[in-house]
Amino acid sequence: MTSKTNSRVQIVKNHKFTFLFIIVSLFFSSCSFQKKAVPDSSSSNIDFKKFETKKIVSAKDDQFIFSTIERTPCKGTCPVYKLIIFKSGDAIYDGSDHVIHTGRFLVKFSKVDLEKISAKAKEVKYFSFKNEYPTKSGDFPATITSLRVNKKVKSTNNRAGSIKGLSDFENFIEQMLFTKKFIPL
Template sequence: MMKRILRASVTVCTGLLLCTILLAGCIRIVKDGGTTVPAATPTTTPAPPMILITLERTPCFGTCPVYSLKISGNGAVVYDGKDHVKLKGVQETTISAGAVNQLVLEFENTGYFSLNDSYTKFEITDMPSANTSITIGRKTKSIKHYYGDRSAPKQLTELEKKIDDTVNSAQWIK
């Protein structure tokens, strides 16, 4: 009998303790003037969205440089030279976060997300392609751009050049 009473007392005390803890989280703090504000809750800063920019230059029937670039949001750059380049294989470097942000702005100013997914008409043969993509968080867009397709907007070619210029890919190509 004594054990039951003791067990009931422990159960009641534990229940009261849990209720007290739960109620403490709901307390409102009264400031001067009598208005109540919710108790402070911890805030977290959301992580910046993942950013990945890619550029791939494909072969032509001549000596066009063939390579790819990957640029991460933290500024990490990975170059992979394949053919008709000064340096074949993987090279790595970094660019500033500001340079990455500037590239993202270039994509936005180009209207990249509203462009066609491909410009691949063979109006002129023997030309290379430049394939680009950008990922911002969960949003990704890729464009295949064959240089023999005259319908491709000039801004797309300028964006491709801007990517090369930003990472100084000439150091590995020429």
């Protein structure tokens, strides 16, 4: 070994602890800066604690709610979840059975998304639907939706399943929902 090689080896030996310390410090400092995403209730004036219960609320119940959708259980593998979309675009999703996302999540909808939902409601004449569409079958799940647009507020309980327009509206919201990022709460 030459003296040049020996000196390089000696430098590496002398600084390996320094180098290791820097790497470990960088790793831990990057982890400490990760924050759990939670809704910022100060920006949207929403009391998120109020919505921690399993009971779904509708747009009729709270002035800050823009829309809701709830799919109820059946004896089979029907998806079961609840979604509350606030006027701010923040949404709380609570998935319980036969869904990809189980648990409570924050989901963000843009103002454009809310406008699209309003436009779809207008297209299908959501505000002209009955409050309830029952079925004779005992095992048919319900899809309960509500919407608040301007001063109009409507809630509908669809157990019949294939009411033209209403099912389109429900599926529209659901398709939009599952393109979003789900942030655990």
